Amino acid sequence: MIPFNRLGLIFKIFAFFIYPRSFRAVFLSVLQKVPKSGAVLDVGSGTGILSRFAHDVRKDLLLTMIDPAPGMLRFAPGFGRKVIGLAESLPFRGGSFEALFIGDAFHHFGKPQKAIGEIARVLKPKGLLVIFEIDPGTLLGASITWGERIFREPAHFYRPRRLAGILAENGFECTISHYGWRYAIIAEYAGFRTP
Ligand SMILES: C[S@@+](CC[C@H](N)C(=O)[O-])C[C@H]1O[C@@H](n2cnc3c(N)ncnc32)[C@H](O)[C@@H]1O
Numbered sequence: 141m142i143p144f145n146r147l148g149l150i151f152k153i154f155a156f157f158i159y160p161r162s163f164r165a166v167f168l169s170v171l172q173k174v175p176k177s178g179a180v181l182d183v184g185s186g187t188g189i190l191s192r193f194a195h196d197v198r199k200d201l202l203l204t205m206i207d208p209a210p211g212m213l214r215f216a217p218g219f220g221r222k223v224i225g226l227a228e229s230l231p232f233r234g235g236s237f238e239a240l241f242i243g244d245a246f247h248h249f250g251k252p253q254k255a256i257g258e259i260a261r262v263l264k265p266k267g268l269l270v271i272f273e274i275d276p277g278t279l280l281g282a283s284i285t286w287g288e289r290i291f292r293e294p295a296h297f298y299r300p301r302r303l304a305g306i307l308a309e310n311g312f313e314c315t316i317s318h319y320g321w322r323y324a325i326i327a328e329y330a331g332f333r334t335p
Pocket residue numbers: 144151155158183184185186187188189190206207208209212225226227228242243244245248249250
């Protein structure tokens with residue numbers, strides 16, 4: 141497994157470079173749609189880089205960062221709430237959040253389907269979801285998939301349309317944007333749950 145708990149300082153310095161400028165522009169435009177003083181959850185937040193981007197432009201947002209690795213959260217910014225926990229069992233009441241981000245973390249979740257159920261549960265109807273991921277259908281993405289398997293990571297990588305399809309089955313309306321070997325899904329939760 142990748143020892144995220146010991147990589148906090150590395151991610152604090154380098155996580156910024158994971159996200160292309162063009163994605164950051166799209167991300168910031170999505171943030172403008174979050175209601176004033178909205179509650180926002182950063183899942184698999186690591187050192188909270190997406191929360192930092194959000195705080196830079198929306199100081200009013202109530203940010204919560206959740207990650208199982210305390211060694212990552214230790215380096216997260218002080219302006220948000222920090223919670224140790226897993227995407228598969230989010231310790232929040234249903235309908236708690238106006239928006240939810242997952243940056244470069246979804247493929248690390250051991251039970252992605254369960255995590256999607258939890259994401260749908262904690263989002264309010266019309267809540268916004270942003271997932272930034274690696275596309276295993278590209279050469280670099282496929283190499284990373286193999287690399288993570290060597291590290292015995294879950295490596296739950298999905299092609300963009302496949303992940304969008306699974307999200308749609310769970311009540312999300314999705315749009316996909318591509319960044320070479322990475323992609324983002326921007327989705328709105330329609331407010332229903334499949335049985
Ligand atoms: C590559 S890091 C990305 C961190 C951060 N989002 C960023 O962009 O820098 C992946 C993160 O996912 C977290 N993670 C792994 N399994 C998880 C799970 N089941 N639920 C939530 N987070 C998880 C790891 O602890 C790690 O901090």
